[in-house]
Amino acid sequence: GAGVSQSPSNKVTEKGKDVELRCDPISGHTALYWYRQSLGQGLEFLIYFQGNSAPDKSGLPSDRFSAERTGGSVSTLTIQRTQQEDSAVYLCASSQDSSNQPQHFGDGTRLSIL
Amino acid sequence: AQSVSQHNHHVILSEAASLELGCNYSYGGTVNLFWYVQYPGQHLQLLLKYFSGDPLVKGIKGFEAEFIKSKFSFNLRKPSVQWSDTAEYFCAVTPYSSASKIIFGSGTRLSIRP
Numbered sequence: 190g191a192g193v194s195q196s197p198s199n200k201v202t203e204k205g206k207d208v209e210l211r212c213d214p215i216s217g218h219t220a221l222y223w224y225r226q227s228l229g230q231g232l233e234f235l236i237y238f239q240g241n242s243a244p245d246k247s248g249l250p251s252d253r254f255s256a257e258r259t260g261g262s263v264s265t266l267t268i269q270r271t272q273q274e275d276s277a278v279y280l281c282a283s284s285q286d287s288s289n290q291p292q293h294f295g296d297g298t299r300l301s302i303l
Numbered sequence: 304a305q306s307v308s309q310h311n312h313h314v315i316l317s318e319a320a321s322l323e324l325g326c327n328y329s330y331g332g333t334v335n336l337f338w339y340v341q342y343p344g345q346h347l348q349l350l351l352k353y354f355s356g357d358p359l360v361k362g363i364k365g366f367e368a369e370f371i372k373s374k375f376s377f378n379l380r381k382p383s384v385q386w387s388d389t390a391e392y393f394c395a396v397t398p399y400s401s402a403s404k405i406i407f408g409s410g411t412r413l414s415i416r417p
Contacts, residue, residue, distance in 0.1 A: 222405070232393065232407035280347070292405070294339075294347040 191215065193295035195281050201301045204273060210266040210298045214283030222284075222292060223256055223266050227277040235279075238264060239286070268300075276302045305330045307396050309408035316384055317416045324379040324411050326368075326394030333399035336377040338368055339407075341391045350392070353377065364388070386417045 194213040202208055214221050223235040234248040238258040249255070253271075258264040268275055278299050282292035308327045316322060328334065338350040351362025358370040368379045377394060394408040 224407075232395075234405060234407075282347075292349070 193281055193283050193293050195295035195298050197298060198296060199299045201303065202271060203303050205270055207267065207269045208271055208300065210279050212264045212281030212295060214262065215293055218283035219286050220284045221258055221264050222282040224280045225277040226280060232280065271302045273302045276300055305398060305406050307394055307406050307408040309394050309411050311411045313412045315414045315416065318386055319383050322381040322384045324392055326377045326379065326408060327375050328396045329375065330396060330398055335397040335399060336370055337395040338379050339393040339395060384415050386415045389413060389415045
């Protein structure tokens with residue numbers, strides 16, 4: 190069946206530009222997570238959406254980062270005024286609900302800031 | 304601060320060797336524990352999880368992990384590895400009180416010599 194879909198798979202942009210990363214979760218999954226994985230680092234939690242509840246934004250590293258989830262489905266992660274340290278693989282995951290159901294991950298977006 | 308430590312960054316084994324990957328976490332409360340695997344070119348997948356009950360958890364592909372509460376450990380084991388086990392392995396912890404926040408280790412790269 191269809192898994193978590195992320196686009197684009199690769200994004201190269203110049204420092205200072207804004208970027209938008211997209212995540213299509215598995216149909217019916219109410220929980221959606223964004224993570225990033227920097228070179229040599231573990232996965233870092235960014236933001237979590239659960240149904241219509243206010244998102245948990247506690248992992249966002251700065252106010253340049255924001256995310257939306259429209260209609261309880263597709264999510265976009267926006268990074269404004271990108272910096273070189275934003276270069277990483279950004280991973281999206283979804284799960285059936287928030288009660289520690291296994292998360293299903295997308296293939297990620299590899300973001301490179303020149 | 305909550306953290307997960309995977310002390311082995313890169314492990315190289317021959318086929319049929321036994322495997323044990325270490326995972327220690329720092330959190331004083333009840334936790335849920337996970338091992339994720341990322342095969343080359345693929346997204347992260349759940350290998351096994353521990354929520355409660357028998358501390359010895361069996362997962363897919365012959366993997367198992369043992370939760371030792373007194374040692375804050377959740378080591379991953381497999382009695383006989385195969386070349387197809389070559390992958391990156393991530394240990395993860397979710398504090399029971401915060402279903403939204405999952406803390407990952409930095410990963411262990413496992414290379415199996417055929």
